[in-house]
Amino acid sequence: MRFRLTDDQRALRQGVRDLLARRFDRDALRAAVERPALDRALWRELGAAGFFALRLPETEGGVGLGLPEAVLAFEEAGRALLPGPLVATHLAAGRVPGAAEGETVVTTVDAGGLVEWLAAADVVDERGGEGGAAGGNGDAAGAVALRSVDPLTPLHRVPRRSRRTASEPVAVLLTAAEQLGTATRACELAVQHARAREQFGQPIGAFQAVKHLCAELLVRVEVARAAVYAAAVTADPADVAAARLLADEAAVRGARDCLQVYGGMGFTWEADVHLLLKRAWVRTRRAGGGTESEELLARELLSGAGR
Amino acid sequence: MDLSYTAEEEDFRARLREWLGKALPALPPKPSPDDWPGRRVYDLGWQRTLYDAGYAYVHWDADPTTRLIFLEETERAGAPYVGANFVGLLHAGPTIAAEGTDAQRARWLEPILRGEEVWCQGFSEPDAGSDLAALRTRAWRDGDDYVVSGSKIWTSHAEVADWCELLVRTDPTAAKHRGITWLAMPMDAPGITVRPLRTLAGSAEFAEVFLDEVRVPVAHRVGAENDGWRVTMVTLSFERGTAFVGEVVACRRVLGELAREARANGRWDDPVLRRGLALLEAEFRALWRLTQWNVSEASAGGVPGVGGSVFKLRYSHARQELYDAAADVLGDAALDLDRPWVLDRLSSLSYTIAAGTSQIQRDIVAERILGLPKGR
Numbered sequence A: 001m002r003f004r005l006t007d008d009q010r011a012l013r014q015g016v017r018d019l020l021a022r023r024f025d026r027d028a029l030r031a032a033v034e035r036p037a038l039d040r041a042l043w044r045e046l047g048a049a050g051f052f053a054l055r056l057p058e059t060e061g062g063v064g065l066g067l068p069e070a071v072l073a074f075e076e077a078g079r080a081l082l083p084g085p086l087v088a089t090h091l092a093a094g095r096v097p098g099a100a101e102g103e104t105v106v107t108t109v110d111a112g113g114l115v116e117w118l119a120a121a122d123v124v125d126e127r128g129g130e131g132g133a134a135g136g137n138g139d140a141a142g143a144v145a146l147r148s149v150d151p152l153t154p155l156h157r158v159p160r161r162s163r164r165t166a167s168e169p170v171a172v173l174l175t176a177a178e179q180l181g182t183a184t185r186a187c188e189l190a191v192q193h194a195r196a197r198e199q200f201g202q203p204i205g206a207f208q209a210v211k212h213l214c215a216e217l218l219v220r221v222e223v224a225r226a227a228v229y230a231a232a233v234t235a236d237p238a239d240v241a242a243a244r245l246l247a248d249e250a251a252v253r254g255a256r257d258c259l260q261v262y263g264g265m266g267f268t269w270e271a272d273v274h275l276l277l278k279r280a281w282v283r284t285r286r287a288g289g290g291t292e293s294e295e296l297l298a299r300e301l302l303s304g305a306g307r
Numbered sequence B: 001m002d003l004s005y006t007a008e009e010e011d012f013r014a015r016l017r018e019w020l021g022k023a024l025p026a027l028p029p030k031p032s033p034d035d036w037p038g039r040r041v042y043d044l045g046w047q048r049t050l051y052d053a054g055y056a057y058v059h060w061d062a063d064p065t066t067r068l069i070f071l072e073e074t075e076r077a078g079a080p081y082v083g084a085n086f087v088g089l090l091h092a093g094p095t096i097a098a099e100g101t102d103a104q105r106a107r108w109l110e111p112i113l114r115g116e117e118v119w120c121q122g123f124s125e126p127d128a129g130s131d132l133a134a135l136r137t138r139a140w141r142d143g144d145d146y147v148v149s150g151s152k153i154w155t156s157h158a159e160v161a162d163w164c165e166l167l168v169r170t171d172p173t174a175a176k177h178r179g180i181t182w183l184a185m186p187m188d189a190p191g192i193t194v195r196p197l198r199t200l201a202g203s204a205e206f207a208e209v210f211l212d213e214v215r216v217p218v219a220h221r222v223g224a225e226n227d228g229w230r231v232t233m234v235t236l237s238f239e240r241g242t243a244f245v246g247e248v249v250a251c252r253r254v255l256g257e258l259a260r261e262a263r264a265n266g267r268w269d270d271p272v273l274r275r276g277l278a279l280l281e282a283e284f285r286a287l288w289r290l291t292q293w294n295v296s297e298a299s300a301g302g303v304p305g306v307g308g309s310v311f312k313l314r315y316s317h318a319r320q321e322l323y324d325a326a327a328d329v330l331g332d333a334a335l336d337l338d339r340p341w342v343l344d345r346l347s348s349l350s351y352t353i354a355a356g357t358s359q360i361q362r363d364i365v366a367e368r369i370l371g372l373p374k375g376r
């Protein structure tokens, strides 16, 4: 058993991190907040780097890697708060022409009826699932825009459908990976601020109440990381459900605690903390929300499987 | 990232399973929790059985993955817990192995492995708990002996121990971490009084130990005089390594039992309760993965590091939540000590205190992993 990153996986993660540092740094993030449009050039660059085609077989023009690598890439995207329907486009690669290359932006109608980035997307994928129904425009008819809480995730809602299928585990897992990245970022920001900001003549990070908030931030990140990475290896739906619940918690509570460490600055538009929290909130609603994962795990628990 | 086990590891697992299948039915009946002499005999007997079968080495020599498999399989099979062997196998033994002389290793390690001698840990004092380095039990040289006076508290297994790994102050003038020495004290030496303390669960798990001019040979000192703090830190880092593997396996089994009990008594239909159990299932799945992660890291890099604090923090709280959930499943029966899980719920209350309180663990995580400034 070697449950740790291989050298190749480390290199891949670093590669994605470098690309995003170059193409989507803090200035770009803040510029995007003021003008929330999808950066098509960046999208194509991601495509060229293999972000969307990561798991497509090489024979189909993909990179031929697996879920663990995809999870690492999505974790970095979450850490940088990279906007756009990344999961839907990644899942459409190989089914929707142009998705793999980053030429076509694909969104999907979520189980609850929410659609992210509808106006910017070229295609609405009906299933958002692997090996499911063919791509092509899903039914986003009658979609109504709502005033999204997250400035970097425009949202529409379509009238509730009767069809209710279980969410695609890969979509759930990649969302969890994004949450993990955002949680990591919240922890990094909180710790940086706790070291730099001084009150009562010392860094606030020397106060135990602040120190312990930071410690709990890290604990949640590391527990979620173990769950997300393991689910990427097993691809077991129950592991995915567990990963999702822990990653949601790490991201949402992490951003909240980070906000507290920031004090008044945390309540401003100018600080990035609210962007972390709002994106984390949006992701908790994806793919049936946490309730679907909880019910799945409850069934698993009762059946005694996986023990 | 690879969660599969090698053929060699699977082979070890298969042979262990087969052996457990034969060895466990031959065990004597479990003694009652209050029968300390009986527990000593039982726990040592199990250790001897492991030794004879060639498994005693697992805690020390085996690579971390083998240890993980051993702890996982013995727990699944319902084998006895380390019990009275805990300090010898997981604290004192590893310390002597790392810091002792050849003669000391020869004297003390084999009897621990063979299930012949029980150790206890005499670190905490009435005025030195979290602030362990404030300990005041004094030792001064008199010829070839140290003469030790003072008192220890919360000493688990003191009543049945042969040896005590003891921290004493040998230089009261030095800075508090600098004047401490590690001694192996024979528990039958004159001047030792053990007074059992009753826990909130009603049993006597630990004791006060009073030391009145107890003579301990200088040859029983491990490490240099006044270097005991560093020697002790070696021990504590072992304490936070793979120590909870079996317990996580056990918690996952309990969760399954809770679900079935809730189904049987109708509470499963309450979505709040059901989803609460599901969240715990997520939690313990993750803790199992974190264990595998830490074990893989330890395999690659040697001694487990401060990552153990991350695990201990989360696990100790999760365990308490598990038994709180058990109480929700039980309803009124949660007040009946004869029902399953009720005593376990009481025992779980010590987890956020023993072996470093949660507050101290958070300090460790914040200062040593996150690099936040010291001071509070």
Ligand SMILES: Cc1cc2nc3c(=O)[nH]c(=O)nc-3n(C[C@H](O)[C@H](O)[C@H](O)COP(=O)(O)OP(=O)(O)OC[C@H]3O[C@@H](n4cnc5c(N)ncnc54)[C@H](O)[C@@H]3O)c2cc1C
Pocket: A208, B120, B121, B122, B123, B124, B125, B128, B129, B130, B131, B153, B154, B155, B156, B157, B205, B206, B350, B353, B354, B355, B356, B357, B358, B359, B360, B376
């Ligand atoms: C079941 C059990 C078995 C044990 N077995 C042994 C044993 O075999 N050998 C042995 O030597 N010891 C043993 N202990 C003792 C254990 O290590 C101590 O209880 C523990 O270190 C805490 O010390 P204390 O009880 O003196 O609490 P204190 O240190 O007095 O702590 C009281 C409270 O104050 C908090 N606190 C203290 N300092 C700080 C700080 N700096 N910042 C924030 N909060 C702080 C603590 O977190 C805690 O909440 C055992 C304890 C238990 C419960």
